[in-house]
Amino acid sequence: MDPMFRSLTPGGPAGTLPVLAAVAVLAVASACSSSETSAESEETAEAPERGEGATGGHIATVLADEIEIRSEPDGGEVVHTLASPNDFGADRVFLVRRTRGDWLEVLLPVRPNGSTGWIEADDVEVTVTAFRVVVDMSEFSFTVTEGEEELRTGPVGIGTSDAPTPPGEYYFTELLRPPDPGGEYGAYAFGLSGHSDTLESFAGGPGQLGVHGTDDESGLGGEVSHGCIRVSDDDITWMAERLPIGTPVEITE
Known part of the structure; x- marks a missing residue:
């Protein structure tokens, strides 16, 4: 996160x-x-x-x-x-x-x-x-499906060994817009229903996980975050335009 x-x-x-x-x-x-x-x-x-x-x-x-x-x-x-x-x-x-x-x-x-x-x-x-998001941490990738149809895939950045992204079943709890869409959190950020297993709090918050864009796509495909899932700005914008709050998100090891 x-x-x-x-x-x-x-x-x-x-x-x-x-x-x-x-x-x-x-x-x-x-x-x-x-x-x-x-x-x-x-x-x-x-x-x-x-x-x-x-x-x-x-x-x-x-x-x-x-x-x-x-x-x-x-x-x-x-x-x-x-x-x-x-x-x-x-x-x-x-x-x-x-x-x-x-x-x-x-x-x-x-x-x-x-x-x-x-x-x-x-x-x-x-x-x-009918939407569902699956994040495969072993492949550093995400997939969005609608029913049995695969709609979109892309690379992700995940948590480091000091603050790993916990696998599990989650869902989107809110959609947030960064004050600077060109900044480090990208164009949009979805909150997740889960929390870090290693950080009880972070930057004044409760250690909540999220899925958000990034201004540095070179980190996608690696371990770069405090637990959040990072995707490209194109991918997070695509998600923000389509996926409702409550969409299930499965994170696998």
Whole structure:
């Protein structure tokens, strides 16, 4: 992660223009295939599986000015209360993992990475995106897909050995516009739901990860950052014009 998350301002095409992919409201009460035991099969519906072969995701956007996150559905302990908009003025969103009756299990933008919790379906609007971003750190590359179609690939810069980029499943939490589009953070920067595993804080921020452009593309294809993913300005602008907040991002080793 880089100091951008205390110096950038919200904004950009994906926050002001219609999403270019096919995005539809998901009826969260509709039945889907379940991987739960037979005793729960009638009340639990799985969201599309994450990981190998997964495409797109279900995005839950908070409707009120805050939302309670519970440890379990229907009466579990409140473990977080998160405001909406978030600290950068973006709508609070979550990536849905599965549904159980009137409850959704969602991926959370908190430490430790990979944390999940339960929210009430009535507190959010759920949409579907076919987009997905996969970052392959072993190849120093990213790929954006829409369903099964590969749309764009390109080189990336990743964290150094002192502050490595942690692999895992994340999602975009906000789109930010640097004050100087020709500067070190490039034309745009997406915040990620994950955090550095080695830095508890950085430049006054919480050590949040991001995907951003760069004014020095010679660093792409190597270990150059404090954990953030760097891409070319052409690639980050392309993403900013198309990918909605909530787009799933998988980072692999």
